[in-house]
Every structure is written in structure tokens, then in C-alpha cells.
Amino acid sequence: MGKTLAEKILSENSGSDAHAGDIIIARVDLAFLQDGTGPLALRQLEESGLEQIANPERVVLFLDHAAPSPSLELANDHIILRQFARKSGAQLYDVGEGVCHQLVVESYANPGEVIIGADSHTVTAGALGAFATGMGSTDVAIAIALGRTWLRVPESFNVAVSGGFTKGVYAKDLALHLIGRLGADGATYKSLEFSGEAIANMSMTGRFTLANMAVEAGAKTGLFPTDEVTRAYLESRGRSALFRSLRPDPDAKYERAIAIDASSLEPMVSKPHAVDNIALARELTGTKIAQVFIGTCTNGRLDDLAVAAAILSGKRCHPKTRLLVAPASREVLREAISAGYIQTLLEAGAVLLPPGCGPCVGVHQGVLGDGEACLSTANRNFRGRMGNPEAHIYLGSPATAAASAIAGEITDPRELV
Amino acid sequence: MLRGKAFKFEDNISTDDITPGRLFHLRSNLPELAKHVLEDVAPSFGSMVKPGDFIAAGVNFGLGSSREHAAIVLKMAGVEAILAKSIARIFFRNAVNVGLPVLICDTDKINDGDELEIDLVGSIVKNLTNGTKLPIGEFPEVMLRILEEGGLIPYIKKHGDFES
Numbered sequence: 385m386g387k388t389l390a391e392k393i394l395s396e397n398s399g400s401d402a403h404a405g406d407i408i409i410a411r412v413d414l415a416f417l418q419d420g421t422g423p424l425a426l427r428q429l430e431e432s433g434l435e436q437i438a439n440p441e442r443v444v445l446f447l448d449h450a451a452p453s454p455s456l457e458l459a460n461d462h463i464i465l466r467q468f469a470r471k472s473g474a475q476l477y478d479v480g481e482g483v484c485h486q487l488v489v490e491s492y493a494n495p496g497e498v499i500i501g502a503d504s505h506t507v508t509a510g511a512l513g514a515f516a517t518g519m520g521s522t523d524v525a526i527a528i529a530l531g532r533t534w535l536r537v538p539e540s541f542n543v544a545v546s547g548g549f550t551k552g553v554y555a556k557d558l559a560l561h562l563i564g565r566l567g568a569d570g571a572t573y574k575s576l577e578f579s580g581e582a583i584a585n586m587s588m589t590g591r592f593t594l595a596n597m598a599v600e601a602g603a604k605t606g607l608f609p610t611d612e613v614t615r616a617y618l619e620s621r622g623r624s625a626l627f628r629s630l631r632p633d634p635d636a637k638y639e640r641a642i643a644i645d646a647s648s649l650e651p652m653v654s655k656p657h658a659v660d661n662i663a664l665a666r667e668l669t670g671t672k673i674a675q676v677f678i679g680t681c682t683n684g685r686l687d688d689l690a691v692a693a694a695i696l697s698g699k700r701c702h703p704k705t706r707l708l709v710a711p712a713s714r715e716v717l718r719e720a721i722s723a724g725y726i727q728t729l730l731e732a733g734a735v736l737l738p739p740g741c742g743p744c745v746g747v748h749q750g751v752l753g754d755g756e757a758c759l760s761t762a763n764r765n766f767r768g769r770m771g772n773p774e775a776h777i778y779l780g781s782p783a784t785a786a787a788s789a790i791a792g793e794i795t796d797p798r799e800l801v
Numbered sequence: 802m803l804r805g806k807a808f809k810f811e812d813n814i815s816t817d818d819i820t821p822g823r824l825f826h827l828r829s830n831l832p833e834l835a836k837h838v839l840e841d842v843a844p845s846f847g848s849m850v851k852p853g854d855f856i857a858a859g860v861n862f863g864l865g866s867s868r869e870h871a872a873i874v875l876k877m878a879g880v881e882a883i884l885a886k887s888i889a890r891i892f893f894r895n896a897v898n899v900g901l902p903v904l905i906c907d908t909d910k911i912n913d914g915d916e917l918e919i920d921l922v923g924s925i926v927k928n929l930t931n932g933t934k935l936p937i938g939e940f941p942e943v944m945l946r947i948l949e950e951g952g953l954i955p956y957i958k959k960h961g962d963f964e965s
């Protein structure tokens with residue numbers, strides 16, 4: 385019987401013949417923490433009494449969620465993480481370096497690896513063919529010490545995307561469409577495995593967006609086969625030697641097959657307060673937007689800023705709408721400056737935030753007021769997510785975000801591109 | 802045998818509902834964070850829940866962020882077990898890791914305030930208020946072992962590793 389990508393990676397990793405449903409002990413190739421989950425993980429690590437760190441080169445701490453710190457409590461949490469890195473030899477990315485998932489794909493993730501992070505969007509690295517999944521602080525703490533974790537080999541859904549995207553429609557729209565179709569728990573415990581023409585032609589940026597949002601359907605991981613696009617990306621990151629060709633067996637057994645024609649998709653928006661509460665952007669015309677946020681581990685990459693800058697070039701944000709932009713990493717910011725995107729966005733009225741999570745998780749920088757609505761390029765719109773349970777969050781692509789910033793209300797970007 | 806009162810919750814209670822991002826700065830002060838447990842969805846829950854009580858929720862309980870703080874503050878508030886029609890993956894692991902039982906059963910048969918008796922060995926929830934008996938869904942062996950030790954940290958302290 386053929387194997388899915390998940391079964392292949394986990395079989396090789398554990399040196400066993402792993403099939404969906406099996407419990408395996410996996411070698412952890414990369415374990416990471418961020419500033420919201422890291423302090424608890426370090427307390428648990430200490431409590432466990434385990435003194436060793438299996439592989440400090442492959443343990444990474446990111447200060448990204450509350451960066452720079454908005455409060456004394458979080459500043460003290462940051463001290464704990466910095467001290468641990470110094471003492472253990474673990475890698476540290478301090479405030480301003482960017483969002484953990486972007487830094488993981490820029491500098492660490494490789495095809496065939498098992499990656500666990502104390503953050504649910506760890507799934508992002510699945511775009512590079514890594515079995516990457518989020519866990520809580522205790523699980524990651526133990527993996528840091530032992531270099532191992534237990535995993536249940538997931539059943540897989542084959543998401544086959546045919547056709548090509550039409551103008552103004554992006555991987556984000558596909559992600560929202562897919563989650564709307566599956567439901568927020570439609571893929572719980574499963575691996576989403578992507579295939580088809582639209583996936584083969586998709587840039588790494590688009591693949592990262594799609595993999596990132598796999599968890600919004602409950603999935604354990606979102607996996608892409610590796611190809612020339614993967615190879616070129618790794619090469620650009622100085623990791624060409626780590627490229628490996630990975631694809632599922634032709635007779636792999638999938639629990640479910642989902643077929644989507646990319647050419648039939650339109651710009652999509654998730655409405656409050658659930659990611660699977662989707663609508664077409666054009667159906668929401670007239671919905672006033674007080675704040676637009678472009679950034680996050682979903683859509684804060686160079687190509688995303690390029691799309692937004694192209695739409696906002698020579699235009700101004702609506703007088704009743706503020707636009708916040710947080711590049712996903714320092715490198716994205718530097719490249720966006722070189723390419724002129726930042727200049728364009730600033731001229732359009734954008735507020736530039738430091739690389740990091742920005743207002744995504746309600747800690748600081750752009751907390752919404754009562755009754756205000758935000759159109760965000762993030763991955764979640766749960767009640768209270770951006771710091772105020774009385775606010776409303778809509779999710780869309782960078783193009784939809786930019787178009788809505790100009791109009792001051794939700795706008796189908798095809799009117800402008 | 803566990804016995805207590807059920808607090809009923811809707812579908813899709815997220816970790817942002819349990820421990821909102823605006824309280825991010827309290828994550829290293831768990832007793833303080835626990836005072837706000839679920840306050841955006843059920844403002845009176847924190848003051849009404851008693852040690853030994855249960856949460857009976859709908860589908861996909863605990864979806865969203867990986868913050869284990871959510872499972873910890875529920876436990877600190879006195880919640881003895883979570884019953885739901887389904888549980889989000891990361892929350893499931895987190896709850897077990899902190900020694901909080903999460904049980905899959907048909908919570909439609911449970912109303913807010915019902916008295917429940919849970920037999921973990923016999924895998925059955927008895928609703929003492931309306932007399933129904935609800936079977937509990939299967940639990941992976943490895944999670945049972947972790948739960949039996951009271952969580953992953955005590956498990957590792959005792960066994961040193963996953964295999965033994």
C-alpha cells in the first residue's frame with residue numbers, strides 16, 4: 385500500500401513502517417518557542433528535572449508576540465528567554481527579527497524534517513515538505529530536552545487544486561475557501577496534502593500562506609510535495625544541499641479527496657468571529673473598516689507587501705481608516721525598503737510597525753476600540769483576538785486589505801487591479 | 802469516580818475565549834490569569850465554578866492557539882474534566898499534559914447545571930439529573946498513561962522518557 389507524505393516522512397524519521405493511526409516516537413529535528421509560550425515551557429523544563437538539551441543548535445527562541453515589550457511583565461518574560469539561550473546555547477531571535485514561522489522557513493526548515501513549535505502556526509513549514517506541527521509548552525519543553533516526542537501518524541486529505549488563479553485572487557482566497565468548505569474542525573487530527581496544477585505553479589509565498597492556515601481547519605499539518613520551486617527557495621536561503629524530492633506514492637491512501645478549481649475562486653473574506661464564516665468580498669461591500677492590518681505569519685511576506693504597494697501606489701487610505709503594516713521579518717522589511725514598497729505604503733498613509741506579530745494577537749500595537757472593525761491579513765478572527773471582544777475582525781488577502789484601506793469599506797480588489 | 806456539576810458551553814470555544822490575548826502579560830502569573838478564565842464568553846463562570854465541576858461543551862473545544870495556559874487555568878479554576886463532542890488537537894494534548902481529563906461524549910444530553918458522575922475506568926458519564934448514560938469515546942493508550950501519572954511532567958519524572 386502506497387504512503388502519503390505524512391506516512392513517508394514519519395516512517396523515515398522513526399525508522400519504522402508507519403501508517404495512519406500508528407503512534408510513533410519521532411526524532412525532533414527542530415523545536416522552538418516564542419515569547420508567549422516560552423516562559424511556561426522553561427518552567428516545565430526545570431520542573432521535569434531533565435538537565436540535558438538534546439541539540440541546542442536546533443532549539444530556537446523567538447521574541448515576536450510582544451516585541452518590543454509593551455509591559456514590565458512581558459519585559460521580564462523576555463529576560464528569562466534571553467538568559468536561557470545564553471546558558472543553554474539555544475538560538476535566540478530578539479525583538480525586531482520577525483515572526484517565528486517566517487524566521488523558521490527563512491533559516492531552518494527543510495524537506496523531510498519533523499518540526500515542533502509551541503505555536504499553532506508551526507504548520508507553515510509544511511510548505512517546504514517538513515512535517516511541522518504545533519504543540520503546547522510542556523510537549524515542546526520535553527522535546528527540547530529529549531530530542532523526541534510522540535506523534536500519532538495522521539490520516540490525510542488530498543486537496544487537489546486544478547486550474548489557475550484569476551487576476552486579484554490569491555493563495556489566501558484559496559485558504560479561506562478551503563476552510564469554509566471543511567469547517568473549523570473539518571480536518572482535526574488530519575494532514576492536509578496539497579496537489580495539482582495550481583499548487584505546482586504556486587510561489588513559495590503562496591504555499592506558506594496555505595500551509596499556515598491548515599490549522600484553521602483543525603489540521604495537524606499541511607504538507608506540500610517538494611519541487612523546483614522548493615529547490616529554488618532553499619537555494620536562495622543557502623540550503624540547496626538540504627533539498628530532497630518528496631512526493632506521496634501514486635497509490636497513497638487518502639481518507640478524503642477535495643477538488644478545487646482555482647480559476648473559479650473569487651476574493652474571499654472571513655467574517656467575525658470564525659475563520660470558516662466565509663463570504664465573497666464583493667458581498668460585503670459597504671462594511672465600514674476602521675483599521676486595516678497587513679502582516680503576520682500568514683501574509684507579511686515580500687510578495688504580500690508588493691501586492692499591497694501596487695494597489696496603494698499613488699493613492700491614499702480613506703480618512704476614516706488607518707493602515708498598519710508589520711513585515712514578517714527584518715529581511716522582509718529590508719527587501720521591501722529596497723524595492724520601494726515601504727515608501728509607497730508610507731505615502732499612502734500606512735503606519736509601519738516593527739517586524740513581528742504586531743496587533744495579530746491583541747497584545748499591543750493596534751488594539752481595536754469597541755464596535756470597530758478591522759480587515760486583517762492574519763489567520764484568525766476569534767472574538768477578542770485583537771485585544772477587544774467588542775471589536776469585529778474580517779480576514780482577507782493583502783490585495784483585499786489594500787483595496788479596503790482605500791475605500792474605507794470591504795472592497796473586492798479586482799475593482800482596482 | 803468523579804462527581805460534580807456541569808457548566809454548559811457552546812461549540813468552538815477558542816483558547817482566546819479561555820485566556821484572551823489582552824491578558825498576555827499575565828501568562829507568568831497564572832493565579833491572576835485564572836481569575837479571568839472564560840470571562841468574555843461567561844463572565845460569571847470564574848466565580849461560580851467549584852472544585853470538581855465539569856465543562857460540557859459542543860464541538861471543537863479549545864480551538865486556536867497552542868497556549869497551554871488555557872488548559873492550566875481551567876484546571877486551576879477547579880474544572881475536574883472537560884466533556885465535549887470534539888476537542889481541538891493541540892488543546893487535547895495540552896489538557897492531558899497538565900493532567901486535565903478531556904472526554905469525548907454526546908454533550909447534547911447534558912444541560913447547564915446537571916449533576917454528573919464520571920466513571921473513567923468504565924468509560925461512562927452518568928447524568929444524575931436526567932438519568933442518561935453517555936459512553937466516552939476512545940482515548941489513545943499513550944495519553945491514558947500520561948493522564949494516569951497526572952500529566953507529562955510527572956510521567957517524565959517517573960519514566961525518564963516516552964518508551965519505558
Ligand code: SF4
Nearest residue numbers: 483680681741744745
Ligand atoms: S503573526 Fe499572529 S498567528 Fe502568526 S505567530 Fe504571530 S500571533 Fe500567531
